[in-house]
Amino acid sequence: MYDAHGNTATLADQTLGYDVADQHVSTVVAGGPTIAYLRDVADTVVQRTSSTDTDPSVRYTAGAVLSGSTGAILQRTLSLPGGVSVTINGSVIQWSYPDLHGDSIVLVDGTGLRIGTRASYDPFGQPVDPATGDIGTTVADDAVADTTSGGADHAWAGGAGKLYEHQGSVATVEMGHASMSQPWTGSSRSTPSRVVSPTPTTTPPTPSIKPISQGRLQPMLPRR
DSSP, X not given: OBOTTSOBXXXXXXXXXXXXXXXXXXXEETTSOEEEEEEOTTSOEEEEEETTSSSSEEEEETTEEEETTTOOEEEEEEEOGGGOEEEEXXXXXXXXXXXXXXXXXXXXXXXXXXXXXXOOBOTTSOBBOTTTOOBSSHHHHTOSOOOSSSSEEEOTTGGGTOEEEOSTTOXXXXXXXXXXXXXXGTEXXXXXXXXXXXXXXXXXXXXXXXXXXXXOSSOOOXXX
């Protein structure tokens, strides 16, 4: 179901909410987590809350993740040449390495030992289950490195700071500019259009189709 602005309002067991500027600000999963986002004027996510996280609210600032309740620094992040990033959480240091597209694929500890398995993605940005090769399952959706405090991490396009949300049935990339990528549908789930329909509709907005080789931070959309 789409709202009057062409944004996805209902997707399977998810109810999505938007502000007056059509920015995605919440996802409610039936019987699961309630996730909310606060964005700045540049559409960047600066705060995330989740009803199921240990720390229900985190804030994102330049190079740091803060506790939303206490303001304490949970994690510092430094970006290095080549797209590598290092996170510092007290005495715990982790290094995240990207592929050529800027997707976070390998996480290692301070001694250089790999943490977990190598992450991989299909051309649409979906994580791939390393054991079975499946996509679109709960296990596959969670087959990414734990790069960030909270239930959202940097995965596909993580080198560009895009957050991948993967709690419950949610598997979306918060892209900014009033949109989020839904890899398993191969499309954006919101639209910056201001053309308003008088009533909600089940007809989706027409996605722009751009090849991934053009380097834009969006998934490859299926040709129709």
